[in-house]
Amino acid sequence: MSKKDQITKERILNEAEALFAKNGYDAVSVREITTAARCNLAAVNYHFGNKQKLYLEVFRARWVPRARRVQEYFMEFLAxxxxxxxxxxAQALAEAFLKGPLSDDERQRQSQLMTRELIQPTEAFELLAGEVLRPFFKEMADILRPFxxxxxxxxxLALNILSMFSMVIYFNFARVVVSRIxxxxxxAAFKDRLIEQIVGFSLNGLGKGKKKGA
Known part of the structure; x- marks a missing residue:
């Protein structure tokens, strides 16, 4: 692939992600994407095949790598x-989501795309579940089981982990709501306060039967 073609492909991905995140899959046309990306309609077919494959590639090339960066941050913090x-x-998970490697713009797009898939799952959700969600969940379960x-x-165990994820996802993605309430x-100071809240609430949720060291 020539450098020019690669630049065009990246531009299409960037604009498609922004439009899909803001408006949803059904509300975005290929023409809107190509207009924003400053290329012709044939470029989408050439690089991705069709709109559906472009949508999947947005998750594969953008959402999944960002989610893995968060997961890596979690493991590095824990280590x-x-x-x-x-x-x-609990602290590593909260730190990864609230203070982790994503910029505000990346975090917003990640949240918008995921929210749409939770409301109306598509083939993309199975991609996310298989490549990120289930592996991360299993990793968490293996680490937490002894405690x-x-x-x-x-x-x-699954419900405890889901509860922890629910808190960090909410406090991370609903920042405007949390700030206004x-x-x-x-x-930074408020993030520290939220992390403290998440850790304390998570530990209380484990009950009095925690093993020593928990």
């Missing part, structure tokens, strides 16, 4: 701790 515990896991109360079972600017 930096002196000991692994339920508290350390769960005895007899909790797989379902209880609390009256706080979403600055």
């Amino acid at each position: 930096s701790r002196d000991t692994v515990s339920a508290s350390a896991v 769960m109360p005895e007899g909790l079972g797989n379902e209880g 609390t009256g706080r600017d979403y600055d």
Whole structure:
């Protein structure tokens, strides 16, 4: 692929992601994408095949790599701790989402695309689930299992992990709402306060049966 073609392909991906995130798949036409990307209609077919394949490529080439950066940040933060515990896991997860590697623009697009897939799942959701969500969930389960109360079972463990994810995702993606309700600017100090809240609430959710070190 020539350098010119590569630049055109990247421009199409960037504009398609922005439009899909803002308006949703059904509300965006190929013509809108090519107009924003300053290329002709044939360029989409040449580089991606059709609109549906372009949509999938937005997730494969943009959403998945960003999600993996967050996951890597989580693992690196956890590895930096002196000991692994339920508290350390909760803090690592909160740090990765609230202070992690994504810029505000990346975080917004990530949130918008994911929200649309949660409301009306498409083939893209299976891509996300297979390449990011299930592996990350399993990784979390393997790390947290030793700190769960005895007899909790797989379902209880899964619900605990989902609860932790729910908090970090909400506080990360609903920043405007959180700021307006609390009256706080979403600055570094407030992020620290939210991380403290997430960790404390997560540990309380594990109950009194936590093993030593949790």
